[in-house]
Every structure is written in C-alpha cells, then in structure tokens.
Amino acid sequence: MRADTLRTYKTLHTWTGIVAGLALFIAFYAGALTMFKAPLARWATPPVAHAGGASSSPAQADALIAQLLAARPDARADFTLHLDDAAGGPRIVWKPRGQATEWKATLAGDGTLQVGAADPSGLGAFIDVIHRTAGLPVDLETGTLVMALVSALYALAIVSGVVVLLPTLVKDFFALRIGRNLKRMWLDAHNVVGIVSLPFHLVMALSAMVFGLHDLVYDAQKAVVYGEPRFERIWKESGPFAAVRPDPASAALLPLQALDARVREQVPGFAPHTLRFRGAGTAGAAAWITGDMPCCMTRTAQGSPVLVSAVDGRLLHTEYLAGQQSGWMASVSAFFALHFGTYGGETVRWGYFFLGLAGAFLFYSGNLLWIESRRKAARGGNGPVVQRRATERMAAGTVGVALGCVAGLSATVAAEKWWPGAGEGAWREGLYAVVFLASVGWAFARGAGRGAVELLWFSVAATLAIPASGLLGWAWPASGLWLRMDALGVEAVALAGAVAFACMARRTARRVMQGPADSVWARAR
Numbered sequence: 319m320r321a322d323t324l325r326t327y328k329t330l331h332t333w334t335g336i337v338a339g340l341a342l343f344i345a346f347y348a349g350a351l352t353m354f355k356a357p358l359a360r361w362a363t364p365p366v367a368h369a370g371g372a373s374s375s376p377a378q379a380d381a382l383i384a385q386l387l388a389a390r391p392d393a394r395a396d397f398t399l400h401l402d403d404a405a406g407g408p409r410i411v412w413k414p415r416g417q418a419t420e421w422k423a424t425l426a427g428d429g430t431l432q433v434g435a436a437d438p439s440g441l442g443a444f445i446d447v448i449h450r451t452a453g454l455p456v457d458l459e460t461g462t463l464v465m466a467l468v469s470a471l472y473a474l475a476i477v478s479g480v481v482v483l484l485p486t487l488v489k490d491f492f493a494l495r496i497g498r499n500l501k502r503m504w505l506d507a508h509n510v511v512g513i514v515s516l517p518f519h520l521v522m523a524l525s526a527m528v529f530g531l532h533d534l535v536y537d538a539q540k541a542v543v544y545g546e547p548r549f550e551r552i553w554k555e556s557g558p559f560a561a562v563r564p565d566p567a568s569a570a571l572l573p574l575q576a577l578d579a580r581v582r583e584q585v586p587g588f589a590p591h592t593l594r595f596r597g598a599g600t601a602g603a604a605a606w607i608t609g610d611m612p613c614c615m616t617r618t619a620q621g622s623p624v625l626v627s628a629v630d631g632r633l634l635h636t637e638y639l640a641g642q643q644s645g646w647m648a649s650v651s652a653f654f655a656l657h658f659g660t661y662g663g664e665t666v667r668w669g670y671f672f673l674g675l676a677g678a679f680l681f682y683s684g685n686l687l688w689i690e691s692r693r694k695a696a697r698g699g700n701g702p703v704v705q706r707r708a709t710e711r712m713a714a715g716t717v718g719v720a721l722g723c724v725a726g727l728s729a730t731v732a733a734e735k736w737w738p739g740a741g742e743g744a745w746r747e748g749l750y751a752v753v754f755l756a757s758v759g760w761a762f763a764r765g766a767g768r769g770a771v772e773l774l775w776f777s778v779a780a781t782l783a784i785p786a787s788g789l790l791g792w793a794w795p796a797s798g799l800w801l802r803m804d805a806l807g808v809e810a811v812a813l814a815g816a817v818a819f820a821c822m823a824r825r826t827a828r829r830v831m832q833g834p835a836d837s838v839w840a841r842a843r
C-alpha cells in the first residue's frame with residue numbers, strides 16, 4: 319500500500335476518533351453498566367414486606383390486579399404488570415388517559431392496596447439515557463440523533479484504523495511491548511483491543527446509526543413512498559395491539575397462573591416477566607407479554623414479546639416472538655439483539671459488559687496516543703518541547719470528560735441510598751451534571767497530570783461509596799440504609815472497580831512524578 323494512502327487513512331482515523339472519542343467513551347462506559355439494570359434496580363430499592371412473602375407469586379399478582387381494577391377503574395384501559403419488582407413483589411404501572419402522571423400500585427405486607435405516583439425515571443433508565451445521549455443537556459430524541467452522527471464518525475474511524483493496521487497486522491497483532499516506551503505500549507494495547515473487538519464495534523456503530531436516524535428514514539418514507547394517510551395507517555397497524563378486535567362484552571381476566579401455563583404450552587421455553595393488559599374486564603382484553611428466551615435473539619432489550627388473549631390465553635400475534643418470526647423480522651431482531659446483548663444469557667451479558675469497558679479504554683487510549691504524538695512531532699530531535707495550548711486543552715479535556723463520567727455515574731449510583739426522596743424527581747441528572755462539570759473544570763484548572771491523579775482518587779472514593787453504603791446498612795440498620803443479599807454482585811463489581819481505579823491513580827502519579835519534564839502530564843504543568 320502506498321505511503322501517502324496510509325497517511326490519508328491514518329489522518330482520517332485520528333481525527334474521526336478525536337472528534338467522536340469523548341462522547342463514545344461516555345456511551346460505552348454507561349452502556350456497560352446498562353447490561354445490569356435489573357441488579358442495579360434491586361440494589362437501589364429497599365427490601366420491604368409484601369403480602370405473601372418476599373417473592374412474587376401468581377396469587378399475589380391476581381390479588382393486586384383485582385384490587386386495583388376495583389379501586390381505580392381508570393387503569394382498565396391500559397396497565398402493565400411487572401411480576402418481579404425490584405422490591406420483591408408484583409407491581410402495576412399505568413397512566414390514565416388525558417393525564418401526565420404515571421401511577422404505581424403494589425400490595426402492602428397485610429395485603430392491602432398501595433397506590434402512589436410512579437418513579438418517572440429510575441436508576442437504570444437514567445444510566446440508559448446517559449448511554450444514548452452521552453449526557454448532553456438535550457432531550458432524548460435530539461441526543462440520540464447526535465450520537466447517530468457520532469457513530470457515523472465512529473464507523474469511519476473503525477474502517478480507517480483497520481486499513482492503517484493492515485500492513486503490520488500479522489507482526490503486531492498480539493504484540494504488547496511493556497517497557498520504558500509507554501507510547502509504544504499504549505499503541506500495542508490500543509491495537510489489540512481494537513482488532514479483537516472489531517465485530518462488536520462494527521455492530522455498535524452501525525446499529526447506533528440506525529437507531530438514531532430511523533425517525534428521519536420514517537419521515538422520508540412518509541413523504542416520498544407512502545404518503546401521510548397510508549403511512550399513519552401502516553404505523554397504527556404495526557402496533558403491539560393491532561391484532562386485537564375490541565369486544566365490549568363483559569369477561570373476566572384469565573387467572574395469571576392459568577394464563578402463564580397456556581402461554582408456556584404454546585411457546586416452549588418462554589418465561590414471562592412483564593404483562594401489559596388492555597381492555598381488562600371485556601371479552602376483547604389482550605395482554606402484550608414480554609419474557610426471556612435465552613435460546614434466541616430478541617428484538618427488544620426487555621425480552622421477547624408475544625400478544626395473547628387475556629381471556630382464554632390463545633396467541634394473537636407472534637411476529638416479534640423469537641423463533642416464530644419471518645425471515646425479514648428475524649434479521650431485524652438479530653440487529654437489535656446484537657446491540658442490546660439480549661441473547662446467550664448471563665455469559666453474553668458479562669461479555670458485553672467487559673467489551674463495553676474495553677471500548678471505553680479504546681477511545682481514552684486513542685486520545686492519549688494523539689497527545690503523546692504531538693510531543694514527539696514538536697520535538698523534532700531538538701531538545702525539550704514547549705507544549706502547545708491545544709495539546710494541553712485536549713489532555714485536560716480527555717481526563718475531565720472520562721473521569722467526570724466515571725465519578726459522576728458512581729456518585730449517582732451511591733446516592734440512591736443516601737439522597738432523601740431518591741425515587742422521585744430529576745435529582746440524578748442534576749447530581750451527575752454537577753460532578754461531571756466539576757471534574758472537567760478541575761482538570762482544566764489543575765492540568766492534565768495532577769488533575770488525572772486527583773480525579774482518579776475521587777473516582778475511587780465515589781465508587782467505594784457504593785459497597786460502603788450497603789456495608790453501613792448491614793452494620794447499622796438504624797442509619798436507614800440497607801444491604802440486599804440478592805444484589806451483592808453490584809457491591810462486588812463496584813469494589814473491583816475501586817481497586818482498579820486506585821491502581822490507575824498510583825501508576826498515573828508515578829508517571830507524573832518520574833515522566834519526561836516536557837510532557838503534558840508532568841507535575842510542573
């Protein structure tokens with residue numbers, strides 16, 4: 319390959335990576351955490367006494383439905399039953415027509431109905447928004463569109479990076495030269511992680527582009543292909559309850575245990591966990607049931623959905639059901655599943671978690687390599703370098719954004735047990751923004767080297783606060799904190815993360831003290 323061609327691809331790889339890298343670091347780090355939204359929800363929810371015990375049962379769910387529909391007829395039209403609430407029992411959520419408030423119903427320990435305003439976001443949903451928008455202060459739709467454009471740059475960076483590495487791929491693929499040449503070591507690690515996880519990154523880049531740009535595609539189809547009336551009709555007919563024929567005649571809902579048995583009989587291996595009911599109390603009542611099918615790729619991050627009659631349990635619509643889809647729908651579902659990791663059970667879930675962290679490392683190391691290459695280019699063999707202002711700013715920005723994201727998410731998770739009224743309001747967004755912006759400001763004020771060490775230790779403290787909260791709740795129940803035995807994995811992962819950040823802080827401090835004096839990471843800066 320010609321040298322000028324390689325230089326062109328290297329320049330393309332460098333600048334697309336620089337432009338997109340910081341946003342992608344946030345998306346990948348938060349995306350890794352979204353793989354365990356359910357354990358995080360359990361960790362953040364205090365254990366409470368529910369009717370019939372701590373675990374959900376069909377009888378509990380039937381009692382909850384019956385009491386709710388008797389007390390709140392406005393829920394009959396459309397409500398969603400979560401069989402395994404984070405607190406331990408079943409939960410129903412609904413939003414009455416014409417109202418902005420979403421409501422939640424559960425059973426108290428004595429079996430009485432408890433109704434209150436539902437949590438509008440939740441910890442898992444908050445982390446998912448950070449993942450989809452990189453924490454930009456915009457609405458979800460705009461943020462997703464921005465990240466789609468960032469993903470387009472990301473795809474260019476992937477392709478150009480592979481082209482740049484091709485001439486030395488065989489020789490350098492698994493070369494990890496550890497020694498005094500830190501830039502060489504970082505480059506080797508960057509290349510190995512990038513090539514090994516190449517299929518994963520291609521899927522992430524392309525799927526994120528589709529997710530972010532699909533509204534624009536639909537708008538173009540509406541205007542050019544279908545026309546608005548026909549498009550709206552097609553869109554309405556593709557909804558989850560499109561196959562339901564309304565029947566106002568009075569009819570009771572099938573008991574949950576019987577409904578579950580009927581569905582499992584027709585769909586072997588299906589394990590329901592969420593049921594959305596519409597038209598309860600009528601002969602046309604239907605349930606859009608979402609469940610787990612580890613054998614297959616599922617269309618949504620929540621699981622595989624199927625539409626059934628809520629009166630007799632017969633299947634009404636299986637187009638989205640894993641294993642029973644058309645060829646086209648199966649290919650679309652595979653695309654979704656590859657992005658969300660909704661296949662292969664816990665093995666794939668943990669694999670995506672580590673691939674997400676590796677992706678965050680890829681973007682962070684890419685920026686570090688660019689910063690070090692500026693020093694080498696500036697020296698030109700003529701003694702110490704006077705760092706350019708742009709290089710100093712890029713170094714400080716890289717440190718502030720990356721570690722601000724890490725510390726901000728850790729602090730927000732830890733605050734779930736400490737913040738009064740943590741279940742309500744937009745306090746998560748506010749806390750994350752304060753920590754993130756303060757970290758960025760600190761990095762610019764202190765410089766990249768000192769700022770990196772100090773922010774790493776701050777990240778250690780914020781991450782340690784997660785298991786410390788549970789430990790304090792176990793040792794001192796009067797504190798109002800709690801320790802859930804079914805969420806100890808969250809404590810363990812946070813502890814491991816804190817140890818990793820502490821090791822990074824020690825090594826970074828050594829680099830700051832003992833590294834080249836003309837480096838942007840030097841203490842004097």
